[in-house]
Amino acid sequence: MAYVSSVEGVMSKTRKEMIAETRAKLLAAGRHAFAEQGYAEASMDDFTASAGLTRGALYHHFGGKTGLFEAVAMQIDDEITERLDALASRAASPWEALVESCVAYVQMALEPEVQRIMFRDGPAVLGDPSSWPNASACIAFVTGQVEACRAAGVLSDVDPEAAARLLNGATSDAAQWIANAKNPEGVSAKAVAALRAMLDGLRRAD
Amino acid sequence: MAYVSSVEGVMSKTRKEMIAETRAKLLAAGRHAFAEQGYAEASMDDFTASAGLTRGALYHHFGGKTGLFEAVAMQIDDEITERLDALASRAASPWEALVESCVAYVQMALEPEVQRIMFRDGPAVLGDPSSWPNASACIAFVTGQVEACRAAGVLSDVDPEAAARLLNGATSDAAQWIANAKNPEGVSAKAVAALRAMLDGLRRAD
DNA sequence: GTAGGGACATACATTGCGTATGTCAATTGG
DNA sequence: CCAATTGACATACGCAATGTATGTCCCTAC
Numbered sequence: 001m002a003y004v005s006s007v008e009g010v011m012s013k014t015r016k017e018m019i020a021e022t023r024a025k026l027l028a029a030g031r032h033a034f035a036e037q038g039y040a041e042a043s044m045d046d047f048t049a050s051a052g053l054t055r056g057a058l059y060h061h062f063g064g065k066t067g068l069f070e071a072v073a074m075q076i077d078d079e080i081t082e083r084l085d086a087l088a089s090r091a092a093s094p095w096e097a098l099v100e101s102c103v104a105y106v107q108m109a110l111e112p113e114v115q116r117i118m119f120r121d122g123p124a125v126l127g128d129p130s131s132w133p134n135a136s137a138c139i140a141f142v143t144g145q146v147e148a149c150r151a152a153g154v155l156s157d158v159d160p161e162a163a164a165r166l167l168n169g170a171t172s173d174a175a176q177w178i179a180n181a182k183n184p185e186g187v188s189a190k191a192v193a194a195l196r197a198m199l200d201g202l203r204r205a206d
Numbered sequence: 207m208a209y210v211s212s213v214e215g216v217m218s219k220t221r222k223e224m225i226a227e228t229r230a231k232l233l234a235a236g237r238h239a240f241a242e243q244g245y246a247e248a249s250m251d252d253f254t255a256s257a258g259l260t261r262g263a264l265y266h267h268f269g270g271k272t273g274l275f276e277a278v279a280m281q282i283d284d285e286i287t288e289r290l291d292a293l294a295s296r297a298a299s300p301w302e303a304l305v306e307s308c309v310a311y312v313q314m315a316l317e318p319e320v321q322r323i324m325f326r327d328g329p330a331v332l333g334d335p336s337s338w339p340n341a342s343a344c345i346a347f348v349t350g351q352v353e354a355c356r357a358a359g360v361l362s363d364v365d366p367e368a369a370a371r372l373l374n375g376a377t378s379d380a381a382q383w384i385a386n387a388k389n390p391e392g393v394s395a396k397a398v399a400a401l402r403a404m405l406d407g408l409r410r411a412d
Numbered sequence: 413g414t415a416g417g418g419a420c421a422t423a424c425a426t427t428g429c430g431t432a433t434g435t436c437a438a439t440t441g442g
Numbered sequence: 443c444c445a446a447t448t449g450a451c452a453t454a455c456g457c458a459a460t461g462t463a464t465g466t467c468c469c470t471a472c
Contacts, residue, residue: 015419015468015469015470018419019418019419022419022420038330039330040246040330043458043459043460044459044460045458045459045460053420053421054420054421054422055421055460055461056419056420056421056422057419057420057421059420059461059462060418060419060420061419061420064460064461065460065461119329120329120330120333120334121330123325123326123329123330123382124244124245124246124326124327124329124330124331125330127326127386128326128382128383128385128386129382130382130383130386131386156403158396158399158400158403159396159397159399159400161396162380162383162393162396162397162399162400163400163403163404165379165380165383165397165400166376166379166380166397166400166401166404167376168379169375169376169377169378169379169380169382170372170373170375170376170379170404171375172375172379173371173372173374173375173376173378173379174368174371174372174375176329176334176335176336176375177334177336177368177371179334180333180334180336180337187368190364190365190367190368191365191368191371191372193364193365193368194364194365194368194369194371194372194408195372197362197364197369197407197408198369198372198376198404198405198407198408199404199407200407201403201404201405201406201407201408201409202400202403202404202407203407221437221438221439221450224450225449225450228450228451249427249428249429250428250429251427251428251429259451259452260451260452260453261429261430261452262450262451262452262453263450263451263452265430265431265451266449266450266451267450267451270429270430271429271430
């Protein structure tokens with residue numbers, strides 16, 4: 001048993017692992033390059049080489065530059081959703097979950113990687129986020145929270161997805177604003193305060 | 207006086223007119239191409255040729271592809287501001303002016319040209335709109351309206367620019383959503399209703 | 413064990429941008 | 443009225459980057 005024979009089981013798994021590994025390497029390299037230099041300026045030759053590969057591998061696995069970018073965006077979107085989910089599950093009420101999710105969303109959108117890939121280059125490369133392959137998991141997540149709030153009776157009769165959309169736009173735009181401000185802390189405080197006020201507008205007046 | 211001598215006055219004006227005309231032709235051709243094909247896919251050779259010119263003229267007047275795009279974006283931004291201004295000046299109150307401006311903004315953002323250039327490609331090419339050369343005149347305009355509302359006492363104590371930013375993000379995102387929806391009319395109604403609700407959140411509870 | 417297919421690299425063609433250079437008309441100064 | 447110069451614009455060139463077509467090698471399957 002000094003070596004493994006290519007009987008099938010073991011080797012095939014190793015093989016699949018190798019493939020998954022190169023996919024992951026490409027994904028990571030692309031993600032880094034897209035975040036650092038932006039989509040247009042990122043050279044496929046450069047960042048595939050930095051992963052010890054060539055464009056051949058990229059075209060094989062992702063079909064092209066756009067395909068890789070799409071995969072990266074989906075990965076980030078999933079991560080955001082997961083983080084929001086973890087946060088919301090610790091909230092006392094649906095309403096609080098929604099509010100805290102929105103605030104957290106602003107914070108996440110401040111991260112340069114998220115900002116650049118999801119909010120700046122994303123729409124230009126992939127089109128409207130709502131038409132992305134996974135339909136923007138994080139928007140769907142917020143929509144769910146709005147629905148929960150409505151079910152709990154704390155929301156006025158607005159369309160859940162419409163509310164989620166508006167919130168998404170408001171928060172991501174606020175994040176852009178904060179990120180490019182001279183004093184991000186002060187601006188952030190203002191933005192969050194205004195955001196809470198707007199959210200209150202959605203709450204049922206009782 | 208059968209012909210005009212190049213004494214200066216008349217001829218120099220004609221000359222300037224010619225120059226202004228080619229500038230305008232480039233601007234129009236670029237605007238059309240950017241709107242139709244997007245920034246990245248628009249070929250300078252193609253659309254300058256469609257204006258009866260070459261890239262030489264473009265580089266001379268605008269410094270490059272980015273420069274022309276910037277000029278186009280500023281032009282559109284000015285047009286939007288002007289339209290909002292005309293609309294707001296007919297409103298009965300500052301609050302109504304703000305609300306109607308936001309609703310109108312959604313409508314404008316639905317126009318394919320505005321959508322593509324200002325909301326999709328704009329941020330990717332020029333960066334965050336708030337850092338654009340003219341600092342996004344339309345955001346400044348809305349900020350002014352929010353300030354007027356605050357002065358009139360109908361707004362709670364939110365930061366004017368923060369509110370304007372959130373509104374801008376919410377409306378433009380809503381527009382994106384509407385534009386890509388199957389039934390734009392229905393979605394538009396939902397979005398506007400939710401927008402009004404959010405706006406109410408900013409209004410001082412009295 | 414050999415035939416086949418998939419994973420990836422290499423080679424090539426195309427396209428598009430940016431810059432350097434050239435040309436011609438118009439302005440300016442005498 | 444003429445010559446020199448400036449500026450508007452076109453042409454020519456080089457480079458970089460993408461997409462595709464082809465090749466090679468190793469694993470898998472029969």
